[in-house]
Amino acid sequence: MPEALLVSTLVVAIGELGDKTQLLTLVLAARFRKPWPIIAGILVATVVNHTIAAWVGHWVRDAVPAEVLRWALALSFFAVAAWALKPDQFDASDAPPASNRSVFAVTAVAFFLAEIGDKTQIATAILAVQFSSLVAVVAGTTLGMLIVDAPTAFIGDAAAKKIPFRAVRIVAAALFAGLGVWVLVAPVAG
Numbered sequence: 695m696p697e698a699l700l701v702s703t704l705v706v707a708i709g710e711l712g713d714k715t716q717l718l719t720l721v722l723a724a725r726f727r728k729p730w731p732i733i734a735g736i737l738v739a740t741v742v743n744h745t746i747a748a749w750v751g752h753w754v755r756d757a758v759p760a761e762v763l764r765w766a767l768a769l770s771f772f773a774v775a776a777w778a779l780k781p782d783q784f785d786a787s788d789a790p791p792a793s794n795r796s797v798f799a800v801t802a803v804a805f806f807l808a809e810i811g812d813k814t815q816i817a818t819a820i821l822a823v824q825f826s827s828l829v830a831v832v833a834g835t836t837l838g839m840l841i842v843d844a845p846t847a848f849i850g851d852a853a854a855k856k857i858p859f860r861a862v863r864i865v866a867a868a869l870f871a872g873l874g875v876w877v878l879v880a881p882v883a884g
Contacts, residue, residue, distance in 0.1 A: 698825035701873075702834025703841070705821065706814050708869055709774075710842040715808050719846040722804070726797045729847040733840070735801025736847070740839045743809045744818045744832050751822025751831075763823065764877060770820045771874030775867040777813050814839065817870070824877060 710716055715736075722732050755763065809815050818835045825831050 695827045695830045698821070698827045698830035699834040699837075702818070702821050702825070702831045703838045705817055705869060705873065706835040706838030707841045708838075708865060709814050709817055710839055712863060713812065713814060715805060715812060715814070715839070716842055716846055718804060718808050719843045720850055722797075722801055723847045723850040726800075728797045729844075731797040732801045732847040733844050735798045736805050736843050737836065737840060738798075739802045739805035739809065740836045741832065743806050743815055744835045744839075745828075747815045747818040748822035748828045748832050748835075751819035752828055754819070755823045755826075767820060767823050768874045768877040770816070771870050771877060774813055774817055774820070775870035775874065779863050779867045 719732065719736065723729060726732065758766065814835065818831065821831045821835065822828055
């Protein structure tokens, strides 16, 4: 379980740097200037979204033969590695409009929707295939999201200008590719 938590946290934290959901966090922080409700919305949206992704991954783990699963898992990590090299873009017009709803609700809904099909959600499903502890995977991926997005909610645009996103994408791609190789040489955890 500690391995699943650590790997899940690291994979998603690196994958989230420069991701569209981090860019969404920047937009929400600039618009609302209320970091705590934004962080709470991110937490709730991520737990729900990543729990669903982990359940799907767990189902795949039980439904697919081990050898097929091993190759599919490795190929999935290699695909996410290639995807990590592509810079995400977030159009400010995609941001939720100013609303009378609470900052928490706007953040939770916007973040949940933005995370659907995102590489960190896909990574969560893949990690749930690799590791048997769904709790550790969801806790780790949620922690990874918060490690990146919570500071973003506080420091906003100033930090975004100083992060070397190209280098981060390369490191993330290398990490995902390394996980793909690891899956090929190590058995799926039981």
